[in-house]
Every structure is written in structure tokens, then in C-alpha cells.
Amino acid sequence: xxxxxxxxxxxxxxxxxxxxxxxxxxxxxxxxxxxxxxxxxxxxxxxxxxxxxxxxxxxxxxxxxxxxxxxxxxxxxxxxxxxxxxxxxxxxxxxxxxxxxxxxxxxxxxxxxxxxxxxxxxxxxxxxxxxxxxxxxxxxxxxxxxxxxxxxxxxxxxxxxxxxxxxxxxxxxxxxxxxxxxxxxxxxxxxxxxxxxxxxxxxxxxxxxxxxxxxxxxxxxxxxxxxxxxxxxxxxxxxxxxxxxxxxxxxxxxxxxxxxxxxxxxxxxxxxxxxxxxxxxxxxxxxxxxxxxxxxxxxxxxxxxxxxxxxxxxxxxxxxxxxxxxxxxxxxxxxxxxxxxxxxxxxxxxxxxxxxxxxxxxxxxxxxxxxxxxxxxxxxxxxxxxxxxxxxxxxxxxxxxxxxxxxxxxxxxxxxxxxxxxxxxxxxxxxxxxxxxxxxxxxxxxxxxxxxx
Amino acid sequence: xxxxxxxxxxxxxxxxxxxxxxxxxxxxxxxxxxxxxxxxxxxxxxxxxxxxxxxxxxxxxxxxxxxxxxxxxxxxxxxxxxxxxxxxxxxxxxxxxxxxxxxxxxxxxxxxxxxxxxxxxxxxxxxxxxxxxxxxxxxxxxxxxxxxxxxxxxxxxxxxxxxxxxxxxxxxxxxxxxxxxxxxxxxxxxxxxxxxxxxxxxxxxxxxxxxxxxxxxxxxxxxxxxxxxxxxxxxxxxxxxxxxxxxxxxxxxxxxxxxxxxxxxxxxxxxxxxxxxxxxxxxxxxxxxxxxx
Numbered sequence: 144x145x146x147x148x149x150x151x152x153x154x155x156x157x158x159x160x161x162x163x164x165x166x167x168x169x170x171x172x173x174x175x176x177x178x179x180x181x182x183x184x185x186x187x188x189x190x191x192x193x194x195x196x197x198x199x200x201x202x203x204x205x206x207x208x209x210x211x212x213x214x215x216x217x218x219x220x221x222x223x224x225x226x227x228x229x230x231x232x233x234x235x236x237x238x239x240x241x242x243x244x245x246x247x248x249x250x251x252x253x254x255x256x257x258x259x260x261x262x263x264x265x266x267x268x269x270x271x272x273x274x275x276x277x278x279x280x281x282x283x284x285x286x287x288x289x290x291x292x293x294x295x296x297x298x299x300x301x302x303x304x305x306x307x308x309x310x311x312x313x314x315x316x317x318x319x320x321x322x323x324x325x326x327x328x329x330x331x332x333x334x335x336x337x338x339x340x341x342x343x344x345x346x347x348x349x350x351x352x353x354x355x356x357x358x359x360x361x362x363x364x365x366x367x368x369x370x371x372x373x374x375x376x377x378x379x380x381x382x383x384x385x386x387x388x389x390x391x392x393x394x395x396x397x398x399x400x401x402x403x404x405x406x407x408x409x410x411x412x413x414x415x416x417x418x419x420x421x422x423x424x425x426x427x428x429x430x431x432x433x434x435x436x437x438x439x440x441x442x443x444x445x446x447x448x449x450x451x452x453x454x455x456x457x458x459x460x461x462x463x464x465x466x467x468x469x470x471x472x473x474x475x476x477x478x479x480x481x482x483x484x485x486x487x488x489x490x491x492x493x494x495x496x497x498x499x500x501x502x503x504x505x506x507x508x509x510x511x512x513x514x515x516x517x518x519x520x521x522x523x524x525x526x527x528x529x530x531x532x533x534x535x536x537x538x539x540x541x542x543x544x545x546x547x548x549x550x551x552x553x554x555x556x557x558x559x560x561x562x563x564x565x566x567x568x569x570x571x572x573x574x575x576x577x578x579x580x581x582x583x584x585x586x587x588x589x590x591x592x593x594x595x596x
Numbered sequence: 597x598x599x600x601x602x603x604x605x606x607x608x609x610x611x612x613x614x615x616x617x618x619x620x621x622x623x624x625x626x627x628x629x630x631x632x633x634x635x636x637x638x639x640x641x642x643x644x645x646x647x648x649x650x651x652x653x654x655x656x657x658x659x660x661x662x663x664x665x666x667x668x669x670x671x672x673x674x675x676x677x678x679x680x681x682x683x684x685x686x687x688x689x690x691x692x693x694x695x696x697x698x699x700x701x702x703x704x705x706x707x708x709x710x711x712x713x714x715x716x717x718x719x720x721x722x723x724x725x726x727x728x729x730x731x732x733x734x735x736x737x738x739x740x741x742x743x744x745x746x747x748x749x750x751x752x753x754x755x756x757x758x759x760x761x762x763x764x765x766x767x768x769x770x771x772x773x774x775x776x777x778x779x780x781x782x783x784x785x786x787x788x789x790x791x792x793x794x795x796x797x798x799x800x801x802x803x804x805x806x807x808x809x810x811x812x813x814x815x816x817x818x819x820x821x822x823x824x825x826x827x828x829x830x831x832x833x834x835x836x837x838x839x840x841x842x843x844x845x846x847x848x849x850x851x852x853x854x855x856x857x858x859x860x861x862x863x864x865x866x867x868x869x870x871x872x873x874x875x876x877x878x879x880x881x882x883x884x885x886x887x888x889x
């Protein structure tokens with residue numbers, strides 16, 4: 144692996160072994176404005192970052208916007224705790240599988256976070272004033288002796304240091320028998336869906352004791368099980384449409400107007416299997432790990448183990464674009480199966496104008512593909528090579544031909560350093576990459592604003 | 597499945613790796629991951645298909661049909677439990693060939709030991725039970741019958757007898773309880789893949805029973821895996837050849853997973869017994885056993 148010259152005093156390699164499992168980031172999500180960025184980790188904690196609006200004096204340049212692009216910690220809270228299902232004698236992990244922000248309606252921010260079983264709605268609000276001048280309590284809150292009160296005063300609100308409060312507002316429990324893998328807020332602003340391996344439920348944000356089951360693919364006899372749901376998402380504009388992906392590599396678009404139970408899809412997106420490439424692991428590598436609607440609502444982006452595909456909602460015969468993320472791993476599927484890497488679930492994201500797609504890989508690499516040219520770049524999220532404000536240089540995995548300096552051989556790839564989770568700012572070219580327990584935020588300084596197409 | 601394997605790992609290794617994964621998933625935090633286990637079962641199925649195909653090709657290349665048939669006949673007359681004098685290899689070949697031709701049957705039974713017999717219930721007259729006292733461990737004897745098969749020219753017995761005989765009789769030598777299951781379809785040990793047969797009429801409940809020869813010695817819901825475990829035990833005591841025992845253990849495991857996802861969720865409790873130390877410890881000997889086979 145290409146290595147920058149390290150300071151002789153500091154050697155970070157040993158730190159790798161000391162990463163606490165609980166600190167591993169398991170989800171990353173921007174809110175609708177991009178001012179807030181939430182991360183969830185395996186320990187059940189949520190950390191919210193806020194974008195600084197003050198520009199740093201040093202980097203001020205004429206014409207630069209007020210936003211410095213830096214994100215600082217805004218709030219931290221424990222979302223989920225380890226739980227235990229006594230009936231089944233099963234431990235329920237506290238790992239946060241997904242976070243989704245609600246569209247902002249007032250001064251407070253709301254987000255949904257979920258572990259394997261329970262979804263919670265959190266209210267994030269700021270308090271910068273506090274009432275002072277109570278009659279019965281003193282400044283520390285202790286009750287005053289009544290005899291000392293000689294006059295009445297009206298409490299007034301006085302400015303105080305900013306405090307961020309996070310409170311659970313709803314707990315949506317007992318809706319899922321299997322492990323929840325996705326949540327998605329509907330464009331109607333009132334409902335959201337949650338999907339586990341076999342079922343998808345629709346909830347109303349205000350009602351916690353009921354949910355509607357809208358998809359159920361559990362067979363009557365579990366021995367007949369052939370596929371599970373791997374991801375689900377509402378259409379960004381049409382509140383009656385949603386899509387879900389399966390472990391067989393298919394996508395199903397469902398219209399809730401058609402019937403109450405959407406077991407029958409409105410559209411099935413499937414690419415015929417190439418019989419010549421069949422192997423022991425064909426089923427595993429065709430399982431879709433993530434599905435995302437484009438911002439326009441016209442396209443779908445999916446990720447399976449080796450590729451990322453763009454589908455046109457109007458064409459169900461196959462993807463319109465296929466991007467090879469790390470085709471060089473095709474010969475290594477056996478060992479990747481042995482070390483369980485083949486089960487890694489990579490996410491994929493669109494940029495704000497739907498012209499670029501991004502997904503993660505191994506060795507702290509992540510890839511971006513320009514849809515217009517079809518070309519892809521490989522970038523690295525690694526502390527050693529990312530000094531603040533330095534330009535990311537592109538990386539390359541050596542797969543034959545002329546070997547360039549800095550190329551990484553396939554056998555040198557570190558499969559423990561995987562980029563599974565990532566997010567793209569809704570309107571600007573800012574990306575958040577989760578690399579194990581580290582969060583990297585990169586910004587395109589050259590084109591900070593995405594050009595509207 | 598193409599034989600163009602992308603790496604050196606072969607079907608047998610993949611099977612054992614997959615079984616280990618399933619076994620380990622039971623103790624993972626957060627409960628069994630349905631998605632992952634489903635994918636592992638696909639690998640298991642794919643590897644099994646390749647393994648069986650390879651085995652079948654190997655067997656088919658061997659002895660002539662008539663020779664096999666002769667050996668098969670000889671075996672039928674023997675006491676099924678008294679096989680120490682037999683050459684394990686011959687038995688396997690004979691039995692495997694007996695069980696049907698490569699196109700229709702015997703997908704799963706290619707590596708089954710010969711303790712079971714493809715005979716109608718009348719063969720119980722051979723009194724194998726009396727030999728139970730010889731055995732150091734309790735074993736289970738099972739006879740089974742084949743349903744009408746499209747290609748039955750391997751069948752050394754009366755065709756009529758076979759076609760109409762659709763019972764499975766099980767003797768549990770622990771309790772000496774004999775149970776006969778009606779309409780149980782093809783026993784997996786019989787190497788007959790019922791999927792080609794008229795299984796459509798079977799109800800799911802019956803199917804589960806029949807699949808393992810209706811190995812019911814106690815209540816109805818004795819799990820399929822308990823049956824397989826007993827089978828495994830029987831093989832241990834019947835054969836002194838440790839390699840052979842381990843092969844049969846692994847073959848049983850393959851049969852269990854024959855229908856894809858069979859029992860991975862519903863029989864969790866018994867999976868541990870199947871993936872016992874015995875079976876897993878013997879995985880290393882598999883290669884030797886297969887070569888000898």
C-alpha cells in the first residue's frame with residue numbers, strides 16, 4: 144500500500160488493533176439541508192455533527208461562501224441499549240442499523256434510529272434560554288422557605304449557553320420478528336416504513352402501538368424459503384410507491400394503491416443470470432445489499448457484492464448501467480467466503496444531481512462513478528494519507544498491465560478495512576465516509592456546489 | 597454449476613466450511629442471521645450438487661452394471677448389520693448403483709452406508725434385531741421401500757412388490773419400538789429423490805416424516821435431526837473404519853440440507869448434535885475417505 148512518510152515519533156499502526164467494537168460506525172446520514180450529519184455505531188450511540196456556519200479566518204478567500212464545510216460534534220446520545228428477548232432466549236444487539244432524518248417542520252430536528260428490533264423517534268432541540276426568577280425556588284432549584292418570600296416576581300427568560308437536548312418521543316417496538324435492515328420516511332411526512340428479512344411494515348409517526356404490514360414474503364413452510372428482503376425505500380416524491388430489494392438480486396416496485404398487502408409487485412426488476420459465470424457463490428454475490436432512489440425519482444441504484452447498477456424505473460428487463468466496483472475479487476470469492484467478507488453489505492449513494500454514484504470497497508477505498516462518462520475513480524479514506532485540506536489522490540488496484548507507482552496489489556488489500564457506510568450531502572459536494580470507527584468528511588473545493596443539469 | 601472453480605477449494609471443503617458457519621451462527625450475538633444462513637445454505641446446496649455429480653460420475657465409470665447387480669443381490673441376503681467382513685468399498689458402490697441410475701435417483705445416497713436395505717418389509721424376517729445385543733451402542737435399523745420409479749431396472753426385487761410398497765418401517769433399537777409410516781415417500785437413505793416422484797400429493801407434514809424414513813420412535817415431533825443423529829450413531833457402531841464413519845456422518849448432513857433450507861431454522865436445537873464434535877473432527881479425514889471410496 145502506498146504509504147506517506149510517517150513521522151518517526153508517531154506510529155498509528157498499533158491503534159488498529161485497539162478499536163473497540165462498540166465504536167465501529169454502522170450508519171451515516173445527512174439531514175435534508177445537510178447542516179446536520181448523524182452517525183450510529185455498534186454500541187447503540189448516535190453522534191450528530193453540525194456544520195459550522197462561521198468561516199475560519201485563515202482560509203478566507205474572496206468569494207468563498209460563509210460555510211467552512213467543517214462539521215463539529217453537536218450532540219451525542221445513547222439511542223439503543225442491548226436487549227434480551229426472554230421468550231426466544233435471544234440477545235438483541237444495540238447496534239444502530241439505520242438513521243433517517245425527518246423533514247424539518249419547526250425549530251427542532253427529528254430523526255428515526257433503529258436497531259434489529261425497535262425503531263425510535265428522537266427529538267433534537269436547542270435550548271439557549273432558561274427561565275429565571277422563580278418565586279418558590281432559588282437559583283439552584285432548592286425550595287425557598289416560605290417565610291423568606293416577601294414579594295412576587297414574574298420569571299423571565301434569560302439567555303444561557305446553548306444546550307442541545309435529545310429526547311425520545313416515540314418507541315416503535317414489537318413490530319418485527321426478524322432483523323430490521325431498513326427504514327424510510329415517506330414523502331407525505333406522516334408515515335415511514337421499516338423492513339426486516341421477511342416483512343415490511345408501515346407506521347404512522349404518531350402511533351406506536353400499531354403498524355400496517357404491507358409486504359410479507361414469509362412462506363407457509365420455512366423450508367421453502369428462497370429469498371429475503373435486503374433493503375427498502377419509499378419513492379422520494381410519490382408517497383404510494385416504494386421499492387424493496389431481495390437476496391436474489393431482484394427489485395420490486397410496489398404501489399400501495401393497488402392493494403393493502405403489496406405482496407404482488409407492480410414491477411419486478413431483474414437481470415437474467417449469465418449461465419457462463421455460475422459458481423458456488425452466484426447466489427451470494429447477486430444479493431442486493433442496498434437500494435436507493437435517485438433524487439429525481441426516475442432511477443434506482445443498487446449494490447451487490449461486485450457491482451453497482453443503475454436501473455430505470457421504466458425498464459424492468461435489466462439495469463441501464465453496470466459499474467464494476469472490484470471485479471478483481473471475482474477470483475477470490477472462495478477465500479472471501481471463508482473469512483466472511485463475502486457477506487459484507489456495502490451501501491451506495493447518489494450525488495445531489497444524480498450524475499455521480501459512490502460506493503465503498505476494501506482497503507479503505509471507495510469508488511465514485513461518473514454516469515456520463517462511465518469512468519470511475521478510487522479514493523482512499525485513511526488517516527495517513529488524508530491531511531486536512533489536502534487533495535485526495537486517486538488510487539489504483541493493480542490488476543495487470545503496466546504497474547504504476549502507488550498501485551496496490553490485490554493480495555495486499557486489507558479486507559478488515561471496509562467502507563460500508565457513507566452519505567452524500569443533499570445539495571453540495573460533501574461526502575461523509577465511515578471507515579470502521581472513523582468518520583471522514585471530504586469536500587470538493589473546486590466544485591462545492593453541484594451544477595444543476 | 598460449472599467445474600470452473602475460481603480457487604482451489606473443492607466441494608467437500610466448502611461443505612464443511614458452510615456447516616461450520618451455520619453451526620457458529622447459533623452462538624453469535626443478536627440471534628441467527630436469516631439472510632446469511634440462507635446464503636450459506638445456497639453454497640451448501642451448490643457444493644453438494646457438485647459433490648454428488650462428481651461422485652456419481654465416478655461410480656458410473658466403475659464396474660459394469662451386471663457386476664454391481666450381483667453384488668447387490670448378495671448384500672440383500674446378508675444380515676444388514678453384520679458387515680464387518682464386507683469390503684466397505686464394494687458395498688458402497690453396489691448400494692449406490694442399486695439405488696438407481698444417475699439420471700433419476702440416488703442423488704443423495706451415493707455415500708450412504710449399506711446398513712439400510714432396499715427391501716420390502718418382508719426382509720425384516722432376517723431378524724437383524726437379534727444382533728442388537730452385539731452392538732456396543734444402541735443403533736437404529738431401518739428398512740425402506742421405494743415408490744414406483746421411472747427407471748427401476750436396477751431393482752433386483754419383484755417390481756410389483758416395490759411399486760406397491762410404500763411403507764417405511766423403523767425399528768428403534770433403543771426402545772425396540774417398531775413404527776411403520778404409511779405414505780411416507782422416498783427415504784433419503786434409499787437414495788431416491790422423491791422430487792421426481794409423485795410427491796405433489798403429499799402434505800407437508802407427511803413429507804417431513806417420510807423424508808427421514810418416518811423415524812418416529814416417540815412423539816410425532818421427533819426432529820428430523822434426531823433421526824439423522826441416530827443414523828449417525830448406528831454407523832459408528834457398525835463400522836470400525838473411522839474414515840467410513842466420518843464420511844457417512846458428513847453425507848447425512850448433506851442429505852439433511854438436501855431441500856435447500858430444510859430445518860435450518862426450525863430445528864435449531866438439534867443442529868448442534870449434528871454438527872457434533874464427532875462430525876466436525878472427522879472433516880479432515882473426509883478427503884482420505886473420499887479417495888478410498
